[in-house]
Amino acid sequence: MAQAPIDKAARLIDVAERANVSRATAARVLGGYGLVTEVTRQRVMAAANELNYRVNELARSMRSGRTLTIGVVVADIANSFFNSAIRAIIETASRAGYQILVLNTDDDIERERNAVRVLIEKRVDGLIVVPSSPDEIDHLLVESEPEVPVVLLDRDVNSSKIDFVTTDDFEAAHTAILQFASVGHNRIGLLVATANVETHSSTMPAQVVTTVRNRVCGAEMALTECGLEIRSEWIRYSQSNMDIAREAAINILSQETRPTAILATNEEMALAVVSAAGDLGLTIGVDLSIIGFDDVPWARVFNPPLSVIRRPVAQLGAMAVEFLLKKIEDPTVRRSQKLPAELVARRSVGPPP
Amino acid sequence: MAQAPIDKAARLIDVAERANVSRATAARVLGGYGLVTEVTRQRVMAAANELNYRVNELARSMRSGRTLTIGVVVADIANSFFNSAIRAIIETASRAGYQILVLNTDDDIERERNAVRVLIEKRVDGLIVVPSSPDEIDHLLVESEPEVPVVLLDRDVNSSKIDFVTTDDFEAAHTAILQFASVGHNRIGLLVATANVETHSSTMPAQVVTTVRNRVCGAEMALTECGLEIRSEWIRYSQSNMDIAREAAINILSQETRPTAILATNEEMALAVVSAAGDLGLTIGVDLSIIGFDDVPWARVFNPPLSVIRRPVAQLGAMAVEFLLKKIEDPTVRRSQKLPAELVARRSVGPPP
DNA sequence: CTGAAAGCGCTTACAG
DNA sequence: CTGAAAGCGCTTACAG
Numbered sequence: 189m190a191q192a193p194i195d196k197a198a199r200l201i202d203v204a205e206r207a208n209v210s211r212a213t214a215a216r217v218l219g220g221y222g223l224v225t226e227v228t229r230q231r232v233m234a235a236a237n238e239l240n241y242r243v244n245e246l247a248r249s250m251r252s253g254r255t256l257t258i259g260v261v262v263a264d265i266a267n268s269f270f271n272s273a274i275r276a277i278i279e280t281a282s283r284a285g286y287q288i289l290v291l292n293t294d295d296d297i298e299r300e301r302n303a304v305r306v307l308i309e310k311r312v313d314g315l316i317v318v319p320s321s322p323d324e325i326d327h328l329l330v331e332s333e334p335e336v337p338v339v340l341l342d343r344d345v346n347s348s349k350i351d352f353v354t355t356d357d358f359e360a361a362h363t364a365i366l367q368f369a370s371v372g373h374n375r376i377g378l379l380v381a382t383a384n385v386e387t388h389s390s391t392m393p394a395q396v397v398t399t400v401r402n403r404v405c406g407a408e409m410a411l412t413e414c415g416l417e418i419r420s421e422w423i424r425y426s427q428s429n430m431d432i433a434r435e436a437a438i439n440i441l442s443q444e445t446r447p448t449a450i451l452a453t454n455e456e457m458a459l460a461v462v463s464a465a466g467d468l469g470l471t472i473g474v475d476l477s478i479i480g481f482d483d484v485p486w487a488r489v490f491n492p493p494l495s496v497i498r499r500p501v502a503q504l505g506a507m508a509v510e511f512l513l514k515k516i517e518d519p520t521v522r523r524s525q526k527l528p529a530e531l532v533a534r535r536s537v538g539p540p541p
Numbered sequence: 542m543a544q545a546p547i548d549k550a551a552r553l554i555d556v557a558e559r560a561n562v563s564r565a566t567a568a569r570v571l572g573g574y575g576l577v578t579e580v581t582r583q584r585v586m587a588a589a590n591e592l593n594y595r596v597n598e599l600a601r602s603m604r605s606g607r608t609l610t611i612g613v614v615v616a617d618i619a620n621s622f623f624n625s626a627i628r629a630i631i632e633t634a635s636r637a638g639y640q641i642l643v644l645n646t647d648d649d650i651e652r653e654r655n656a657v658r659v660l661i662e663k664r665v666d667g668l669i670v671v672p673s674s675p676d677e678i679d680h681l682l683v684e685s686e687p688e689v690p691v692v693l694l695d696r697d698v699n700s701s702k703i704d705f706v707t708t709d710d711f712e713a714a715h716t717a718i719l720q721f722a723s724v725g726h727n728r729i730g731l732l733v734a735t736a737n738v739e740t741h742s743s744t745m746p747a748q749v750v751t752t753v754r755n756r757v758c759g760a761e762m763a764l765t766e767c768g769l770e771i772r773s774e775w776i777r778y779s780q781s782n783m784d785i786a787r788e789a790a791i792n793i794l795s796q797e798t799r800p801t802a803i804l805a806t807n808e809e810m811a812l813a814v815v816s817a818a819g820d821l822g823l824t825i826g827v828d829l830s831i832i833g834f835d836d837v838p839w840a841r842v843f844n845p846p847l848s849v850i851r852r853p854v855a856q857l858g859a860m861a862v863e864f865l866l867k868k869i870e871d872p873t874v875r876r877s878q879k880l881p882a883e884l885v886a887r888r889s890v891g892p893p894p
Numbered sequence: 895c896t897g898a899a900a901g902c903g904c905t906t907a908c909a910g
Numbered sequence: 911c912t913g914a915a916a917g918c919g920c921t922t923a924c925a926g
Contacts, residue, residue: 197688199902199903199904200903200904200905201903201904209912209913210912210913210914211903211904211905211913211914212905212906212912212913212914213911213912213913215904215905215906216905216911216912219904219905221905222911222912223911223912224911224912225911225912228911228912242658242661242662243662243903243904244603244662244664244902244903244904245662245663245664245904246599246602246603246608246663246664246902246903246904247603247902247903247904247905247918248903248904248905249599249904249918250597250599250600250603250902250903250904250905250917250918250919250920251903251904251905251906251917251918252904252905252906252918253918255599257642257663264628265624265627265628265631266624266625266627266628268621271618271619271624272619274618274619274643275617275618275619275645278618278643278644278645279645282644282645287642287644287659287660287663288642288643288644289610289640289641289642290627290631290641290643291631291635291640291641292628292631292632292635305595306640307640308595309595309596309597309598310598310599310610310640311597311598311599335550430838455838456838459838459839459842462842463841463842466842466844484839485783485808485809485812486812486837486839486843488816489812489815489816489819490839490843491819491844552918552919552920553919553920553921554919554920562896562897563896563897563898564897564898564919564920564921565896565897565898565921565922566895566896566897568920568921568922569895569896569921572920572921574921575895575896576895576896577895577896578895578896581895581896596919596920597918597919597920598920599918599919599920600902600918600919600920600921601919601920601921602902602920603901603902603903603904603918603919603920603921604901604902604919604920604921604922605902605920605921605922606902
């Protein structure tokens with residue numbers, strides 16, 4: 189029999205009174221801790237059901253000091269890499285009884301600071317952050333801000349004080365370039381997704397995120413090892429926006445001597461290169477070889493199927509949560525991990541024309 | 542000068558004592574309400590800064606009865622439509638000072654019930670839900686569960702008691718079929734993404750979500766209007782999984798008389814049809830015409846570019862938040878909206894072979 | 895303009 | 911096994 193909806197939500201004390209026990213006893217039954225006889229347990233449960241009792245987690249958190257909530261601060265939740273990671277975060281956390289509060293920064297350091305502050309005020313038990321800068325990290329260091337554990341996701345910072353879960357981006361880019369070189373390419377370009385650049389440029393912006401820096405370093409190292417040229421006209425740093433990136437790609441491909449292969453460092457960059465190639469009448473895998481980052485669903489359906497670097501995205505997200513939960517239990521625990529990526533060879537890489 | 546990190550987080554009373562005022566006065570300054578002289582205001586602010594004071598939102602919420610948090614219950618956060626919607630939700634909410642707690646259901650009604658319960662226990666101020674069933678909605682009705690306002694996103698339910706923000710899916714599918722018919726197609730297939738089906742089938746499962754039902758009805762209405770056959774062999778309901786959907790698509794396309802055009806009702810279905818066409822050696826836009834749902838980034842880069850139904854996804858998300866905020870202020874407010882979608886004609890539709 | 899007191903709804907020792 | 915009391919950190923009337 190449903191209560192009239194006008195009634196206020198039942199509180200612990202209402203349940204206790206109806207069951208003729210004290211609040212402490214009712215709390216023990218409902219919270220599932222401490223000792224109670226089976227009879228009183230039943231009585232309390234019955235009362236709770238009749239009143240449609242819902243515990244007030246706010247009050248519980250206030251007393252217990254834990255909110256069972258994790259804050260996630262991410263650059264762009266609509267980006268395919270991050271949203272797959274967040275899916276894994278939500279699943280892993282929920283299995284441990286934690287919920288997720290997600291904030292978006294668009295890689296703006298002010299929004300990131302603000303997000304961290306808000307989450308601390310909401311008393312999250314821990315924080316997973318995709319840092320937008322490798323240097324501006326005061327808000328993440330326990331000395332000045334978080335009394336809560338933090339694990340970095342996808343990107344590292346210039347401090348050994350914060351734990352992280354990242355991919356080996358250096359190695360990934362290195363592998364991709366070697367793949368190009370192994371089939372004979374010697375003019376290789378790079379289209380690099382970068383946050384803090386207005387449109388696109390051929391020089392690396394300052395304060396670039398570690399992911400970007402490591403990929404570029406890995407690529408350049410491989411080029412050097414193969415004795416290949418590193419031509420700045422073949423490198424563009426672009427905002428992660430398809431229209432701007434396509435401009436950048438057309439730019440690269442319109443040089444007198446243009447690269448015969450391009451490494452594109454995320455979904456948008458890969459799409460931009462494909463699109464630019466189309467505009468210029470270049471056939472992918474024949475006139476132009478491409479390797480992209482992240483094994484997005486369309487990659488294997490494209491014609492030709494796109495070779496990509498596959499990052500272990502679900503694992504990255506799950507691991508970030510696991511590390512964080514460990515730190516929540518014991519704040520002195522330190523644990524970081526750099527996971528390997530894998531080259532998925534498909535048909536967008538062929539010998540140079 | 543930073544405090545030693547061993548110190549406990551400062552509380553309101555610490556600030557008040559350091560500023561030589563009462564807690565009430567400190568609260569007035571920090572909370573930005575009530576009256577205080579400029580001098581005391583400054584004194585309190587200074588004390589708060591020196592102690593690096595962060596308000597405890599838990600305590601504030603408990604007293605004020607508002608958490609400034611909205612719960613979002615969604616089928617799959619990694620799906621491109623939902624994650625774009627969530628991005629808009631996060632942005633719109635954060636502009637109003639609200640944060641978002643996201644839970645994932647994978648269209649499982651038990652997980653949905655559980656999600657709603659958890660969010661109510663966490664005392665969210667409102668709920669945005671993508672319902673996984675049009676009928677099992679007790680947990681969403683104020684009579685039995687939420688004392689919190691609810692707005693449905695993307696899908697409606699069989700009850701006029703819950704507000705919603707949806708797309709006009711009937712009209713969208715209707716338009717797509719007319720487009721096929723207008724260039725001469727008379728054998729038209731449907732690949733329909735559906736949650737509660739194990740693999741794929743040619744009959745509509747029971748309790749299908751309104752989005753699915755409306756699209757199928759719209760398509761069938763258009764077929765009827767054009768005097769075209771509705772052949773059940775040309776219709777498959779499939780789980781939203783590329784491998785299963787591709788099987789279904791191959792199934793449709795392997796009939797003796799196969800359709801010359803297919804409407805695919807989400808990103809995965811579209812990809813599946815493209816992939817199946819590739820396997821069967823059919824050229825898209827020539828041997829087989831395709832219209833997909835949702836203008837995902839790869840659609841216009843494909844060769845040929847894919848014609849799609851574009852839903853106003855950012856607007857859907859933003860509007861859901863706006864409606865919800867209105868209901869939070871005044872629970873008696875009722876407001877729902879069905880937004881139009883738009884056909885983006887590209888080159889995946891040509892005359893039948 | 896400022897303060898003393900009560901209270902939001904729980905859980906946590908402490909007694910018995 | 912159960913209960914009375916204190917307290918988590920705020921805000922809200924109510925006085926003055």
